[in-house]
Amino acid sequence: MPELYLALLDRILTPVLLLLAVVFLLAGHNAPGGGFIAGLVVATAFLMQILARGDSFVRKLIGIYLQPAMGVGLLIALLSALTGIGNNGVFFQGVWWKLSLGSFELEFGSPTTFDIGVFLVVSAFVTSYLLELSRPAEGAAR
Amino acid sequence: MLTNLLALLAVSGPILWLLRPHRWRHAGWLAAMAPAAVTAWLLGQLGPVSQGIALNEHYSWSQALGLALDLRLDGLGLFFGLIIAGMGTAIAVYAGYYFEKASTLGRFYALLFLFMASMLGLVWADNLLALFVFWEGTSITSYLLISFKLTDSNALEGARRALVVTGIGALAMLGGFVLLGQMAGTYSISGLLALPPSTFTGHALFAPMLGLVLLGAFTKSAQFPFHFWLPGAMAAPTPASAYLHSATMVKAGVYLLARLHPALAESPLWFWALFIVGGITMLLGAVIALRHYDLKAILAYATVSQLGVLVMLLAFDVKLATVAAAVGILAHALYKGPLFMVAGIVDHATGTRDIRKLAGLARSLPLVGAAAILAAISMAGLIPTFGFLAKELLLENFFALIESGQTQIGWAGLAATVISGALFVAYSLIIICEAFLRRKPALKAAKIEHAPSALFVLPVLVLTLVGAAIPFFLTAIENTLFAAPVAAITAAPAELHLALWHGWTPIFLTSLLAIALGVLLFTQRERVRKLFASGIQVSGARVFDGLVDGLYGLAGWSTRTLQGSSFPTQISIPLLAAAGFVIYAFSLNLVADLRIDWNAVPTFYEVVLPTLAIVATLAIARAQSRLSAIISLGLVGVVVLLIYVFFSAPDLALTQFLVEVLTLVLLVLVFYRIPHHAYPKQPKHRSMKYLLISLAVGVWGFGMALVAAGEPLFPLISDFFSLNATAAHGGNIVNVILVDFRGFDTLGEITVMVVAALGGYALLRASRMRPIEAEEDFEEPYDA
Numbered sequence: 064m065p066e067l068y069l070a071l072l073d074r075i076l077t078p079v080l081l082l083l084a085v086v087f088l089l090a091g092h093n094a095p096g097g098g099f100i101a102g103l104v105v106a107t108a109f110l111m112q113i114l115a116r117g118d119s120f121v122r123k124l125i126g127i128y129l130q131p132a133m134g135v136g137l138l139i140a141l142l143s144a145l146t147g148i149g150n151n152g153v154f155f156q157g158v159w160w161k162l163s164l165g166s167f168e169l170e171f172g173s174p175t176t177f178d179i180g181v182f183l184v185v186s187a188f189v190t191s192y193l194l195e196l197s198r199p200a201e202g203a204a205r
Numbered sequence: 206m207l208t209n210l211l212a213l214l215a216v217s218g219p220i221l222w223l224l225r226p227h228r229w230r231h232a233g234w235l236a237a238m239a240p241a242a243v244t245a246w247l248l249g250q251l252g253p254v255s256q257g258i259a260l261n262e263h264y265s266w267s268q269a270l271g272l273a274l275d276l277r278l279d280g281l282g283l284f285f286g287l288i289i290a291g292m293g294t295a296i297a298v299y300a301g302y303y304f305e306k307a308s309t310l311g312r313f314y315a316l317l318f319l320f321m322a323s324m325l326g327l328v329w330a331d332n333l334l335a336l337f338v339f340w341e342g343t344s345i346t347s348y349l350l351i352s353f354k355l356t357d358s359n360a361l362e363g364a365r366r367a368l369v370v371t372g373i374g375a376l377a378m379l380g381g382f383v384l385l386g387q388m389a390g391t392y393s394i395s396g397l398l399a400l401p402p403s404t405f406t407g408h409a410l411f412a413p414m415l416g417l418v419l420l421g422a423f424t425k426s427a428q429f430p431f432h433f434w435l436p437g438a439m440a441a442p443t444p445a446s447a448y449l450h451s452a453t454m455v456k457a458g459v460y461l462l463a464r465l466h467p468a469l470a471e472s473p474l475w476f477w478a479l480f481i482v483g484g485i486t487m488l489l490g491a492v493i494a495l496r497h498y499d500l501k502a503i504l505a506y507a508t509v510s511q512l513g514v515l516v517m518l519l520a521f522d523v524k525l526a527t528v529a530a531a532v533g534i535l536a537h538a539l540y541k542g543p544l545f546m547v548a549g550i551v552d553h554a555t556g557t558r559d560i561r562k563l564a565g566l567a568r569s570l571p572l573v574g575a576a577a578i579l580a581a582i583s584m585a586g587l588i589p590t591f592g593f594l595a596k597e598l599l600l601e602n603f604f605a606l607i608e609s610g611q612t613q614i615g616w617a618g619l620a621a622t623v624i625s626g627a628l629f630v631a632y633s634l635i636i637i638c639e640a641f642l643r644r645k646p647a648l649k650a651a652k653i654e655h656a657p658s659a660l661f662v663l664p665v666l667v668l669t670l671v672g673a674a675i676p677f678f679l680t681a682i683e684n685t686l687f688a689a690p691v692a693a694i695t696a697a698p699a700e701l702h703l704a705l706w707h708g709w710t711p712i713f714l715t716s717l718l719a720i721a722l723g724v725l726l727f728t729q730r731e732r733v734r735k736l737f738a739s740g741i742q743v744s745g746a747r748v749f750d751g752l753v754d755g756l757y758g759l760a761g762w763s764t765r766t767l768q769g770s771s772f773p774t775q776i777s778i779p780l781l782a783a784a785g786f787v788i789y790a791f792s793l794n795l796v797a798d799l800r801i802d803w804n805a806v807p808t809f810y811e812v813v814l815p816t817l818a819i820v821a822t823l824a825i826a827r828a829q830s831r832l833s834a835i836i837s838l839g840l841v842g843v844v845v846l847l848i849y850v851f852f853s854a855p856d857l858a859l860t861q862f863l864v865e866v867l868t869l870v871l872l873v874l875v876f877y878r879i880p881h882h883a884y885p886k887q888p889k890h891r892s893m894k895y896l897l898i899s900l901a902v903g904v905w906g907f908g909m910a911l912v913a914a915g916e917p918l919f920p921l922i923s924d925f926f927s928l929n930a931t932a933a934h935g936g937n938i939v940n941v942i943l944v945d946f947r948g949f950d951t952l953g954e955i956t957v958m959v960v961a962a963l964g965g966y967a968l969l970r971a972s973r974m975r976p977i978e979a980e981e982d983f984e985e986p987y988d989a
Binding site for chain 1: 264265266267268272855856859860863864866867870871874875934935936937939940941943944945948949951952955956958959961962963965966969970
């Protein structure tokens, strides 16, 4: 299935998409974006790769990380929900930390880490389905 | 401290697993340290708790839902806690030798300790919902322990039965707990018990609530007609059987009855349900035990019978019965646990548990024989054992009833006790004489392959000796050990005066009568066995399997009927069902409520975008190739995306865009696999049918949109979100809702996603595995 023009395009687009996902993920609490959208963007980036270089290439690259990523994501989400108990005694209570970098202030909290968990689950979930469905069926006519 | 102890047990199991304990011969002693520490701490609490000082711990974790982890160590919790931790220590040592370097030992310890933590949590929980969670924890660990030998299909069957029966009971119990919580206005157990009992007994829903709670207790404690799962659970490794299925888990139902006793026991309904079910279970278990030759099966049915006795005793709202129940629980744990462990050692040494193949073990295994005989005479209730004391109290209870005027109940209970007591004596004698004393077995004798080490027998011996010693130290311990649980069950301070010997009272004479009958049964045992074996045997397990198969059949039928035909029919059924209800609702009165402004002038986009969507939809229907249909479908998605953009919902638009891209490619990938001939051209009448269905669904969607755009039926929640988003440190309301306001929902959703990912992965893999299976089938003829 590899296509030449896609193979050229994805060299530019994949890093852009992955960077975009990071922006969506981190800025998502205040601007459009968030873990769910960032996860879908990552899946789209891998989709580009699948179309351009074939599914086996992508599987070799990231296949073994997909299921662990889902588990880790779920764990991160759960732990962020539990930080509330540790701090205020209530499940899912948001805990926020402020990081001052001179004039620039960075807010970071348990909802952010929760969103990272969501991001990991969504991106790995969609990518694993894309990979499984794009695996050429055995015996099927091409 | 209570939480720390639970955490200690829950964590030490997996740690032991990681240490791979099967490498050391004496790993059991290391494993026993955690439960031994718990036991030691609990023994230290005996003093304050028997003074009536309960230990409370409270951890709130979701105030909005009113959920908290409440633990409370009172008399009853301490009494059960001591049995669980004490027996657990002995079992941990025993298991180390039982598994003897089998590499599964680590997994066994992990499960055993998780079970122990759940069981302790169950008896310490002071919240109905927390109790339920721990209750399910014991069910699941029990399931994993029964099916421990994964290659044994009997074990898997037994485990499934046990899980389904106790699981159904637990669900019913949860329903009962909710009713109970609604009646009391609190889920706190101590809060609920502080209310006057009339709060519950006088309530209109008392009978359904009681029925549901009792269903949970009866299934867990293997009461008739649910008793069949317990013998099936004997496929578990013997340490698990000795611990879970005789000493602790099966007592969870009894514990629940004892715990709720002060609130519910006043009602006659409670009395009759417990008295009848407990009585039947007591007799049935004792009778069936005589039918069996497998040591573990005999002990399993004897356990069923003993659980019946305990349930029957809790039927009564008098102190004497409660004392008998408390003494009975401890006595049973201290003789039945060791007997099970002996059965495991015998199995280990000879390779069989069939009593017909055993003989003279007392000579070849003197330590085991001594422990077994000591425990068995306690089971028989011979003087001066702990079992004798328990039986005396049981009989005393019925004599007191007869004296107080409740003659019918008293005589019925007395008769049942004498009969089951005689049967207890009979099979205790069978175990002692046939397995340990006689010289020649009935069948070909099993040889002792390797004798157990003294350390293997030590935990059994210790438990038996503790049980044997207790009757002689009654005055020293009766008010520290037994008074507190009795006080908790009767909700009144209790002072006890137990004694082993009362003189030649009618009680003692009745006890002698039961023993004499038992000896008579023993001498006639072959005839009795034949008689019992010829009787009608309704196997509960078979009835249960039939029910489960019926359920599978029903599921298959509904799947075939609703989803068996072509894909268009499959989706038409739910869509039409949904549309039908909504259209019906509109026809009633909702149309009048719609406010439609007929004079509004649509903007440019509002005209262009829907037109585009309609054209694209028509293109899908008319498309000649699949690819063009998929692209047209994508166009519809883009229109929706543009609508989001124009109505300024950037987050939705982004999501819609990404989902659209991904589904488009997924569709291409899926259609790529389906051969072309799978879609022949549809005949005209079928196209018309699908068109009508589509129209109905369209009307439904349109109606829903109209209602949603009209006057809100309920106050909107979005104002709250927009007002509080800044307080939640976020500018993007959608994201704040997802990860903060409704974080719980999101957590549930991503959990579902992970589960769906695993399921989908398996399904997509399964389609690829078929060719391999076919090859295996092909090879079969060569084997035959």
